Amino acid sequence: MPSIVSIETVSKTSQVADQQMLPFGDDSPFKDLFQNDPRFKDMLKQHQNQPRRAPRKMGTGSGFIINKSGLIMTNSHVVNGADVVKVTLNDGREFTASDIKTDPRSDVAVIKIDAPDLVAIPLGDSSKMEIGDWVLAIGNPFGIGMSVTNGIISAKSRGPGINDREDYLQTDAAINPGNSGGPLLNLRGEVIGINTAISSRSGGYDGVGFAIPVNMARWVSGQLIDHGMVKRSFLGVGIQPISNDLSKSFDIKVGQGAIITQVMEDSPADKADLKTGDIILNFAGKDVSGPRNLQGIVEQLSVGKSYTMELLRDGKRVHKQVTMQEMPKSFSVAKNESPLEDSSKGKQKTSVNDLKIEVQPLTKELANQLGYSDDVNGVVITSVEPGSAAEEAGLMKGMIIEKIGTTEVTTMDQFNLGLKEAKEKDRVLLLVRNHSGARFVVVQK
Numbered sequence: 001m002p003s004i005v006s007i008e009t010v011s012k013t014s015q016v017a018d019q020q021m022l023p024f025g026d027d028s029p030f031k032d033l034f035q036n037d038p039r040f041k042d043m044l045k046q047h048q049n050q051p052r053r054a055p056r057k058m059g060t061g062s063g064f065i066i067n068k069s070g071l072i073m074t075n076s077h078v079v080n081g082a083d084v085v086k087v088t089l090n091d092g093r094e095f096t097a098s099d100i101k102t103d104p105r106s107d108v109a110v111i112k113i114d115a116p117d118l119v120a121i122p123l124g125d126s127s128k129m130e131i132g133d134w135v136l137a138i139g140n141p142f143g144i145g146m147s148v149t150n151g152i153i154s155a156k157s158r159g160p161g162i163n164d165r166e167d168y169l170q171t172d173a174a175i176n177p178g179n180s181g182g183p184l185l186n187l188r189g190e191v192i193g194i195n196t197a198i199s200s201r202s203g204g205y206d207g208v209g210f211a212i213p214v215n216m217a218r219w220v221s222g223q224l225i226d227h228g229m230v231k232r233s234f235l236g237v238g239i240q241p242i243s244n245d246l247s248k249s250f251d252i253k254v255g256q257g258a259i260i261t262q263v264m265e266d267s268p269a270d271k272a273d274l275k276t277g278d279i280i281l282n283f284a285g286k287d288v289s290g291p292r293n294l295q296g297i298v299e300q301l302s303v304g305k306s307y308t309m310e311l312l313r314d315g316k317r318v319h320k321q322v323t324m325q326e327m328p329k330s331f332s333v334a335k336n337e338s339p340l341e342d343s344s345k346g347k348q349k350t351s352v353n354d355l356k357i358e359v360q361p362l363t364k365e366l367a368n369q370l371g372y373s374d375d376v377n378g379v380v381i382t383s384v385e386p387g388s389a390a391e392e393a394g395l396m397k398g399m400i401i402e403k404i405g406t407t408e409v410t411t412m413d414q415f416n417l418g419l420k421e422a423k424e425k426d427r428v429l430l431l432v433r434n435h436s437g438a439r440f441v442v443v444q445k
Contacts, residue, residue, distance in 0.1 A: 124190030139182030236267020
């Protein structure tokens with residue numbers, strides 16, 4: 001294993017002010033007694049506002065050499081924020097990394113050491129890995145030294161909610177603290193992933209580990225090496241996968257394409273006239289099989305260049321030219337769900353017997369109360385009948401209904417029109433919004 005390295009990180013101590021520091025500790029049972037005794041006030045004053053040293057933070061992880069010039073790939077969370085990154089090679093030599101470049105969105109990092117006689121490990125093709133393929137995980141678990149475990153690819157394209165950019169390989173090869181940043185290998189000894197995280201109730205190995213696919217990591221590391229940062233393209237849309245219920249509503253196969261739930265103003269999607277409800281089938285010559293797959297296609301496209309997109313719009317295939325823009329550093333902020341206060345007295349309300357929900361117009365005053373921006377339009381759900389199909393579909397008090405079927409909803413009349421058009425159908429397609437974003441839901445009648 002000459003290409004696998006151990007990584008130790010140290011963050012220097014820092015001074016922090018302590019307004020109420022006591023010489024015997026804040027948790028002492030004598031705290032109140034001494035603070036309230038006038039004989040000790042002068043002594044306590046000597047300790048107040050004195051700076052104290054926060055303890056050093058230390059961590060361990062793993063990595064692998066990708067170029068004999070000294071480039072090492074690892075996880076961003078292993079080295080991000082560290083003042084000193086020490087790399088120990090398999091032969092025992094130790095070096096301090098001189099250049100640290102990280103991408104927290106994908107959790108990929110590249111560091112560099114100046115060392116002779118290095119051996120780089122070959123990178124494979126993670127797209128060729130299939131569920132059930134055997135893999136090896138190598139790293140430095142718990143700091144005990146290099147270890148190898150084996151397992152299989154349990155699943156692909158996982159998104160457990162760890163990072164902004166996810167498309168994980170799942171494996172049952174044992175991954176423990178300290179393995180982060182180490183390679184996941186195929187049986188040819190090629191890297192097909194970076195061991196990154198585990199799903200565990202015990203804090204240790206429970207049979208569910210996640211690795212960043214090397215195809216994604218290769219592109220991210222190339223961006224870090226060339227630019228010192230990752231330049232991603234973006235569309236500016238909210239998207240969701242095609243579920244079984246949605247597939248019936250749109251007459252499309254489950255998992256085929258990705259449906260647009262929101263279009264950001266002045267984004268590439270907006271300028272290309274993409275619309276809510278469009279289903280993206282193919283982009284830049286690649287078939288789309290879900291949100292994470294589309295994100296992977298989009299982010300690696302060249303900024304400023306135009307690409308052809310194939311859409312399904314109202315049952316017809318449409319082609320659009322989309323010119324890519326660079327992704328802003330932060331272009332969306334999720335908010336927590338706010339409860340709907342009873343502000344509906346005296347306001348227009350309608351009871352919808354088919355759906356078992358009540359709604360009312362979304363005024364600017366109500367939108368502000370609920371925490372929505374002024375550009376959000378629709379009707380707001382004020383109640384959902386318990387046990388109804390609407391509740392089972394995930395509709396909740398405080399959600400905004402923006403669309404019924406193909407009908408845009410900005411008024412109560414449009415809402416009632418949309419219901420009338422859906423009257424003969426056995427299911428109703430709704431575009432709803434909460435503070436996490438918009439999504440399509442299907443309510444069975």
